[in-house]
Amino acid sequence: MTVTTHADLARYLKRHGWRHGTPGAYGSLWAIDDSDPVGITHSLTSASPDWNIVVQKLAQAMRRDADEVRRDLDHLYVDEIEFAATGVGTDSISVEEGARLFEMARISVRATATTSRGEKPYIRGNYSRGGDAIVERVRFGHTRPGSYVVPVLFSLDPPLTEAARDSESQGAQPELDREIATAAAENAESDQRRASRTLVQAFAALDVFVVQPAKDPSPSVVAPLARAGVSREMVNGIVDFLKSTEDASAMRARPNWAGAPKPPVAPAQVTIEAEAVDVLRKTAEHLRIVPPHKHETVTGPIVGVHVTDGRRDRSLGVSSTIEIQAIRRGRLSTIHVRTSAHQWADVNEWMRKGETVSAYGVVKSVPGRLEMDAAEDLQPLGQQFLTAD
């Protein structure tokens, strides 16, 4: 396991609302709200002999379980998505259910790793090489007592950015708001984070569009499901698990996002009850149909915003060009999408929150960049889901 450095710890504490006093010869005092100050020495790392004591003090001040805080700090660059069979009373699960729980987790991970790089409602064996490369580094963590829990761990690389983008944006936009630029840049994702986010958002989409309505789904659900990364393969994996359950009453997917990067906008957890088997089966049938499209959907975080109407009073809204970071044809791309003045308030909010947005339209390749002039539908995925509070 990698060592958590002092800088990692400081970043984590600041993000969680801690503040510190003037440093002394040995270290600094940190406090949150009105807690008793906790001393952190200048070179404290997770390899220090008093690390555990400090973690306990931090946890106490945050009113959280020490083991959870320790796990957060060990996993600053690891996304953990927990799969659980709920309603299982003891520490054990039947062999059949347990095997299918692991299998559902495996298929979901593989399928969404592929769909995170481009919509594919029906993968049909065409798992992307980039997706499978991500899966090779995903690991199951140890199970934990309580409902039978299988943690899936994604180690995150530093976020991908296109180097050219920085120099270009500094020079060409005199009106560019530096604060907006920084906030947008924080939304950039690594491949692994894109995959783990898609995994959770795909489950959320199934819940909202299929499970909660609790009636036979119409073919029109395919579009929003596919946009969120759902595939027939993933749905079949869920169906296989739910129909095998004797003890478990539901399955649950719950993300514990890595502490260091900005967390994506996604629900705190998604639960799918065993009764949903029938509607999910019917959904899988619909996902077999893959209509060809001239238009494309590009989905991803907003990593850049260029105000094109700088002289206007911002309260009236300004037109802009936003950059959506998406995988297109197997490669990381930034697609420049024009937005109109009336969309400015929304665009600003989505970018600050780190919302995943999707734009539906025709992508043009012009010298040096990809553009979508007239997005017919620009909306955040989060709009469709209940998001974490």
Place this chain on the structure above:
Amino acid sequence: MTKGTSQRRERAFGEVPERADTRYMEVYSRSLFRATLGQVHLSSSSPDPDDGALDLLVSSRRSQIGVQLKSSYSVRFNSRGTYQFAVKPWWVERWHEYDIPPRLVLYSLPRRPPEWCVEKHEGMVHPVIAYWALLDRSVSGPSVTIDRRSRFTAATLAHWCREVDQGMGGLP
């Protein structure tokens, strides 16, 4: 009388031995250290991972102070009032890595265990003297200088806590 014909009497279990065993010197001195902590209501914990360069961590108000505990029955001070206590070179390297310099506490025990604790009319008497030294960057192998005037007592702990907590800077 020829040697080898006399039989050494087996020590009964629980009887005080005649000769000191370093393991038990360690147990005894650690208990004395804990007793001193208890007297001033301070707590201690084990370092984790336990790498051997520190025996325990004393909790001051704002931080943790590393302590290396040692005991010896052959502490002899020279004319300048100092004693060179041998230490392992890798301990010294480890001590230099910490922001807060740890402390060495050396218990000078009588050689014979029966003399470690004597029951008198007024109570238990431990004729044991403890000394301490700061293990900061000026310490280099192969030994640590123990000054006979540097006695470790309950009052020493208050002094350590004050000094360490001051080094943690201002309130947030």
